Amino acid sequence: MPADTDVPLIVEMRGITIRFPGVLALDNVDFSLRPGEIHSLMGENGAGKSTLIKALTGVYAIDSGSIMVSGEHQSFVTTADAQAAGISTVYQEINLCPNLSVGENVMLGHEKRGRFGIDWKSTFEEAEHHMASLGLDVDSRSILESHSIAIQQLIAISRAMVLDAKVLILDEPTSSLDRGEVEQLFGVIRSLRDRGVAILFVSHFLEQVYEISDRITVLRNGQLVGEHLVEELPRDALVAEMIGRELDDLTAISASAGREVDRTGTPVLRAAGLGKRGMLESADVSVYDGEVVGLAGLLGSGRTELVRLLYGADRPDTGEIDVAGVRQRVQSPRHAMARGMAFSSENRRAEGVVSDLTVAENMILGIQAQRGWLRRVRKSEQDAVVGEYMEALGVRPADPTMPAGNLSGGNQQKVLLARWLATAPELLILDEPTRGIDVGAKADIQRKVAELSAQGLSVIFISSELEEVLRIAQRVVVMRDRRSIGELESSKVNLDHLIDYIAHKEGSVLQ
Structure with missing residues (x-):
């Protein structure tokens, strides 16, 4: 069930502005969270999503604006400050210790202690208690890396609950999961929402966003574009807001x-x-x-x-x-x-972009393979092919000498598309x-x-x-x-x- 709009906000960010050298990363952005809601933060790469999350979690200091958590003004200096205020984050790349046991990861820094130091029996039992509350049946003494990415995600969430998280930020949590694992994760997310935890959810998967969210906030180029109840925002309208294009373009x-x-x-x-x-x-x-x-x-x-x-x-x-x-x-x-x-x-x-080669070198690999390595592609032909597809596909930055590994995922995919289109298939x-x-x-x-x-x-x-x-x-x-x-x-x-x-x-x- 969506959060009650009469319930006081647990997070209220107003007029958040962050500047980096030569870049206005966030420009007077507002964002809020209520207890017991799942609120998706949407936008293209570079829209400001990560910057806003880092402002909320103490990674970045804000240049102007205010942050209130549970009705109190906050000025987080470190991530520990944010955790102390009840804010926990589970990232796409799980930030746990794979060589330690599940129980050690769940209880790290909060181990149960007895007269002679850490009481491991009680610590592992407490870890299993927290995991069981999320429907997770895992041996707390097993090594973390022996479990699937999906289970590790749930273990990371269990750790957040040990920290008594009131706000849980999930940054691309489903990118490596299959459909069954996504459903398991969504079941846990919904149970946390029903317990009053505020969930900030970030994902590229529109179907998942519409399946799990109560509200959606859209950022573009560091600015707030809109905030909507999910049932009031058609998908085409969401995409149009995110990329700044008219619905007619998407309809085409x-x-x-x-x-x-x-x-x-x-x-x-x-x-x-x-x-x-x-x-x-x-x-x-x-x-x-x-x-x-x-x-x-x-x-x-x-x-x-x-x-x-x-x-x-x-x-x-x-x-x-x-x-x-x-x-x-x-x-x-x-x-x-x-x-x-x-x-x-x-x-x-593994089978696409060669990260250490330049954008141009990646683009002409297909032609070169087609001809065989004894018939080198002439420099003039390379330049013509690369120039044509850099423009046609809108590869950014438009620098063919840049290592392809430095590009965003979307631009790497455009480079791959250019490679194969250049072979005239x-x-x-x-x-x-x-x-x-x-x-x-x-x-x-x-x-x-x-x-x-x-x-x-x-x-x-x-x-x-x-x-x-x-x-x-x-x-x-x-x-x-x-x-x-x-x-x-x-x-x-x-x-x-x-x-x-x-x-x-x-x-x-x-x-």
Whole structure:
């Protein structure tokens, strides 16, 4: 249940301004929290979310404005000051000691003591008591790093409860969790809300924000854009506020899914009965000229396994692949590239951006691999390619000599997209191209995919955000239990239909 608006605010930040050299990070921002509410703080990277949180938690001193907690003016100098006032933070990168036991992490600094020092038996029992209050059944003597990231998140929250947190800040807590783990975490968050804890929630996942939040505050360029009850803020309006664009611009992206595609000719790619032992049972997919085909399904459904087989990153045991109507054995990524295919992996760090290379060097890697390392890409050609895609994709900062590892996640993803577009593919496979990036960069990538498909490029598009799949794809192939179970025309279904189909439909095809 949403917080009672008659209850006094537990956090009240007014006119918060923070300046760094040459940057106005926060400009007269207001923010408030009530006991027993989940309040999401939204904005692109650089909007000021982290700066506001750090002002509230004693990491940054404010230049002007005021902070009140539980009705008292506060001037936090350290994070310990904020914790003493009842404010705890659980970060995306969990700030615990992986080599210590669960109980030691939960009770660190608050161990139970007896006549001869720490009473470990009582300390571990107290840790288990706090974890049990959150529905967490974990051996407090087990080593923290032996547990999943999801369990470690809940252990970090248990520690916050030991500190008697009245305000809990969760900064991207779901970025590494699967759907089941997210549901477990959300159950704990709701139970804390019902106990009167104020929750400040930060996430890039719009579906999750709408699922868990009572209120939403939006920042852009260090300024407060709006504060809304979640039921009064349509998703398109939220995105428009975050990125400073009109709803018409976002609607134009959505119109891509309704574009007519000619499927009377030979498909660019067709796969039938594709499978590999231990990876994929059986999957069918086809893609026509200028069509975006989305792959939808839960984590582990076989989406990534399918596209890896299509691209030759793994070899199938069963099934057949036709490229432009000709039977093929795609034995490696190099063979796939020679047949007009390009693949951007979901694993941006391990299989995507080379952090130590420059932006320009990353962009031309695809062309160089396509030609072979003995035929070097001329400097003039490199400059032309890099200049074209830096501008077309809006890579920021616009410095091709910068190490790619210094870019934000969204701009790294644009560099990867540029790498593969530069190879002039006929089929582009994008696996989670917008995961973990801000909404503005997501919209840029979605718009570019829509433009390219309208110009004739065929695309296979994977996203865990089902709303995104429906927005951009003309057709959706649904995956479950490592097999394709059917397909949907995006223009004929909504999000609820797609979710129901993933959960319940048995192997039929809807047109």
